[in-house]
Amino acid sequence: MSKKILGEKIKKYREFRQISRKDLALKANLDEEQLEKVEDKGVMPSLGHLIKISRALGVRIGTFLDGQEQIGPAIMRAGEEKSSMSFSTKDDSTREHLNFFSLAQDKAGRHMEPFIVDIEPSKESDYKLSSHEGEEFMYVLEGSIEVNYGKDVFQINKGDTIYLDSVVEHNVHAANNQPAKLLAVVYTPV
Structure with a gap:
């Protein structure tokens, strides 16, 4: 999209x-x-x-x-991820390093949003935290990520997971100035 x-x-x-x-x-x-x-x-x-x-x-x-609505299960075959999206903040220059690929955009009535997220290293070191309703689950597929969560900072490496409450201000970015890839599932209450 x-x-x-x-x-x-x-x-x-x-x-x-x-x-x-x-x-x-x-x-x-x-x-x-x-x-x-x-x-x-x-x-x-x-x-x-x-x-x-x-x-x-x-x-x-x-x-x-969503691109289209499907009542039954939505299956995404390897290599067929759809629609890359980059989310940004009020500041147009930030967050362009997060590219989202939806894994279930054809599924109607879903309550979770699964994505593959490619994270490019950022030139910034002052990461802007944001918050929203819901929860997030992230599984690192490649590389490492750093998660600023409230006043804490966590490094999550390949094979590690993190499950967090999205209402706490947070930021996810590539660690060690290297790209990373993760599976992220975002839940937001309706």
């Missing part, structure tokens, strides 16, 4: 529910200008902001990430 299509879906749902951009921005705790960039210019919101937008509109996050 392209960034433009994501913004168009958000705008479509907002207009269908007859919510002004200003009201949605207030409900989602975003700047109205930021929401305008998402809807009209294809700027990708952070995962936390996308979750807040979906909650404010009363839909699950997958509503915006």
